[in-house]
Amino acid sequence: MTEFFQSLGMSYEWAWTVATLTGIIVISLLVMFSVAMVIYVDRKVLGAIMMRRGPNVVGPFGLLQSFADGLKVFLQETIIPSAANKGIFLLAPIITFTVALAAWAVIPFDAGVVVSDINVGLLYILAISSLGVYGVVMSGWASNSKYPFFSAMRAAAQMISYEVSIGFVLVCVVLFAGTFNMSGIVMAQQGHGFGFINGFFVNPLLFPMFVVFFISALAETARAPFDLTEAESELVAGYQTEYSSMSFALFWLGEYANILLMCSLCTLLFMGGWLPPVEWAPLYYVPGIVWFLLKTFFFFFLFSWIWATVPRYRYDQLMRLGWKVFLPMSLIFVAIISGYLMATGHFS
Template sequence: MEYLSIFFLEVYKILFLLVPVLVSVAMIVWLDRRVWAFVQKRQGPNVVGPFGLLQSLADALKYIFKEIIIPSSSNKVIFILAPIVTMTLALIAWAVIPFSATQVLADINVGILYLFAVSSLGVYGIIMGGWASNSKYPFLGAIRSAAQMVSYEVSIGVIIINVLLCVGSLNLNDIVIAQQNMWFVIPLFPMFVIFFISALAETNRPPFDLPEAEAELVAGYQTEYSGMMYAMFWLGEYANILLMCAMGAILFLGGWMSPIDVYPFTLVPGAIWLILKILLLFILFALVKAIVPRYRYDQLMRLGWKVFLPLSLIWVVLTASYLFYFNLLPVN
């Protein structure tokens, strides 16, 4: 009986987190398209509901009623598993995101490692989908994305080391609290820029959307997918983008902390500040999509391995020596 009540309490908490995340994923797709449209002097989706807010809902409804086609030569089990893996991995990572000092589903000691691990697992959904489709374009897309995501993960890992040097803990709440006096975006600004660009590459966003480059690969790994399975890939992708924005907000923009530590601002709940910061980063993501042309593949690899990796490694050495020399290392 005791187990059952714990079980239901946890399920309630998980639903309380997941339902808003899913709704905001739908809203964020609308926001993405709107920002993209405004940059190009178009209106974007503005018909369904007020300001077109319900557009994503209408799209989802359309996908639900479409037929799911499974190619006869595909590897069926893996073909069906791939979108499920993408979606699940994008959602389970939200368990460790702190919305305030206490509002966190799992306040684990190695929170940032968990986030990093889950985001590095995200590549499997794409590889599985691309391979199981048993077709040339999805396979090429999958191989491209595997190489791309593994490359940019390395620099994200090194950037995380930079932040951890300043914090001295892997717990996400500790990382947020360590930014009480100054957000890490100020001392580690170059790292923030590299993190932002790496996050674009890690989530396959333009200008690094080579795995689904429509001019070369039809739709990359998604080519053979249809109906709700395609929609799941798409939802998982946007949930991943939101997650990367949340990671950036926590690592560099002070997470749930209010920007100014004075009276009327501290009254606002931490969740609102975190959501505002995520939105700010997301609008930057959307603007980049609208204004930057797609990279060539060799340029992408060069940027990851020859520019970002050495730069972030040098910055690790700099941060560590600075902290050591001025005796600022967080030792407890």
């Protein structure tokens, strides 16, 4: 894109700046549109599993329901509790939403289709995703209400617990790929399985880590059965209890943007990203971004399916799974995988 703007007579500096800003705007709009669509998909999948229709009135097949809901919350009044810390109360959803979008800067949708193809893209995602807890904690504290505060404490402990396991899973992937660059990790999966399957998920050493990452992604995004931060049975609505109008909508947008991010990471780290499922020449005629989107929405379907069918964990079960199962398991696999790679001369 930089070369295109240079062809229009711009200097390299201006062309790079305009190209980067254009990429940020385009990807942000695409993510926002995708969030609106996956909310619709979420409700339709839930409706189908629960044997009801789901949205089917606003627009053809109910496709405009998410946009109608967005317009509704936009027109509502923003109510701030009298005892709340007004500045932090309003800043919390903005931070949640902004952090959720910032992580998409290093996500490659296809070969070369990425805003910033940095060498430490995976570390950048890990750092940015860990910042999401600040918006939740700030909202819980600033609301000056016990239910949001309890939810914020749960969210902080939950996200920290499962980020540790996710970090060790990412170490396992990096050991096999030999790079932190997201595009490099995808290309390292080409023909990885039996010489013709594109993806790390078929590797016997990485498949358990794939399962751990997927389940940890559910907990990291506070998705069922780990939605203890929004448990209506004891916390009303969790950290969002005192929020209304667009401030409430920003939390939802940030949450679904994070869910899509985790689905895309499952695709990029284990399922071959934009590569076709197998090494067969005709499949490469399909644009890479199509494969990427199909795999990402497949994982989102699994997220919705689990939400509709798996009962919510208790909080002690959630913590036990993270600290007593996933953490030791991921540590052991880091040792096993690094030992295997050294023994087979992978690093040489």
